Amino acid sequence: MDSQKKQALIEQAFNAQANAHAPYSGFQVGAAVLSDNGQIHAGCNVENAAYPLGQCAEATAIGTMVAAGGKGIKAIVIASPSDELCFPCGGCRQKIAEFAHDDVAVIMATRTGTIKQVSIGELLPYAFRNTDLTHR
Numbered sequence: 001m002d003s004q005k006k007q008a009l010i011e012q013a014f015n016a017q018a019n020a021h022a023p024y025s026g027f028q029v030g031a032a033v034l035s036d037n038g039q040i041h042a043g044c045n046v047e048n049a050a051y052p053l054g055q056c057a058e059a060t061a062i063g064t065m066v067a068a069g070g071k072g073i074k075a076i077v078i079a080s081p082s083d084e085l086c087f088p089c090g091g092c093r094q095k096i097a098e099f100a101h102d103d104v105a106v107i108m109a110t111r112t113g114t115i116k117q118v119s120i121g122e123l124l125p126y127a128f129r130n131t132d133l134t135h136r
């Protein structure tokens, strides 16, 4: 991925973060995925008064990608609300892996410009994927 695309992804993740609905945790997260067709789809966390129904930013971004016809993730950015990097939760790692090969980049970014890039394979080794469903 070229650095311009990476910058655009980071910017859109932070734009979405500003719209996060996080009145319960006060922890606003943004995410942006680059889909296999080159489009960027952003999302934010959407909390609920019924706490367990809250949705992470990554899930919103992935759902938006799927609704627009995207079939795969080329890269994903997670925009933290603080100076600390925000790594995806376990459930979101699984949701990312559904649409990403092991080597796909997961990029964490803070407001102050710290960036850390790893692969989804590092975050979720031995992921359970559709190929594991062949023994039904």
Ligand code: THU
Residues within 6 Å of the ligand: 022, 025, 027, 028, 029, 044, 045, 046, 047, 054, 055, 056, 057, 058, 078, 086, 087, 088, 089, 092
């Ligand atoms: N959250 C995300 O949206 N993404 C993450 O990677 C970590 C956590 C949200 C869930 C909840 O709305 C809030 O942050 C606090 O956990």
